[in-house]
Amino acid sequence: MKKVYLVGFMGSGKSAIGKRLSNLLDMPFYDMDTVIAQQTGMTIPQIFETYGEEGFREMETTFLHTFRDEYCIIATGGGVAMRKENREIMRRTGLVFYLNSTFRDIWRRISTDTNRPIVQRSTKSELEALFNKRKPLYLQSAHFKVETANRSLKEITQYIAFQIARFKDG
Ligand SMILES: Nc1ncnc2c1ncn2[C@@H]1O[C@H](COP(=O)(O)OP(=O)(O)O)[C@@H](O)[C@H]1O
Numbered sequence: 201m202k203k204v205y206l207v208g209f210m211g212s213g214k215s216a217i218g219k220r221l222s223n224l225l226d227m228p229f230y231d232m233d234t235v236i237a238q239q240t241g242m243t244i245p246q247i248f249e250t251y252g253e254e255g256f257r258e259m260e261t262t263f264l265h266t267f268r269d270e271y272c273i274i275a276t277g278g279g280v281a282m283r284k285e286n287r288e289i290m291r292r293t294g295l296v297f298y299l300n301s302t303f304r305d306i307w308r309r310i311s312t313d314t315n316r317p318i319v320q321r322s323t324k325s326e327l328e329a330l331f332n333k334r335k336p337l338y339l340q341s342a343h344f345k346v347e348t349a350n351r352s353l354k355e356i357t358q359y360i361a362f363q364i365a366r367f368k369d370g
């Protein structure tokens with residue numbers, strides 16, 4: 201087992217928990233959005249504007265195919281688990297944790313964010329429909345479902361660290 205992937209909807213805490221897990225376990229951390237933004241020299245909204253959502257999705261899949269072979273933690277973007285190809289790569293090369301959150305929590309965290317183009321272009325009910333549509337695919341991608349409602353970032357991080365310790369050599 202080489203990598204730990206965090207999947208889940210926007211605002212479920214993938215980036216925040218990935219960073220904390222990395223500190224706790226002393227493992228390198230990569231946020232796919234950050235790496236793709238660095239590689240292109242553009243922000244995520246600029247990438248969507250220039251290459252379209254499909255262009256961004258190709259960059260995500262290329263990341264998964266080409267990213268270095270290293271024991272590390274990867275926070276995916278919320279759309280990564282939607283492609284079968286991506287799900288297969290993640291399951292084959294690591295342990296996949298799905299951060300399950302309520303839409304209520306998600307909306308509170310992301311509704312005013314300007315760095316997520318999908319939030320910018322969607323109404324609340326469109327986002328909730330997307331949340332419901334994506335859920336089964338997050339579940340398909342994951343080895344573990346992690347409940348995040350009413351849990352602090354610290355509690356969630358500790359829970360995932362515990363599971364990694366149990367399964368990392370399996
Ligand atoms: N369980 C939680 N408790 C408190 N704050 C949270 C929790 N999960 C996420 N957050 C906060 O919500 C915001 C969005 O989280 P983020 O890690 O960017 O989500 P993602 O990468 O999944 O889109 C951040 O400010 C993060 O600290």
Ligand SMILES: O=C(O)C1=C[C@@H](OP(=O)(O)O)[C@@H](O)[C@H](O)C1
Pocket residue numbers: 208209210211214215233244276277278279280315316317318
């Ligand atoms: O759900 C999505 O389709 C997206 C989620 C974002 O990442 P976060 O899940 O970290 O917000 C980012 O990759 C992009 O804005 C698209």
Ligand SMILES: [Mg+2]
Pocket residue numbers: 214215216231233275276277
């Ligand atoms: Mg993120």
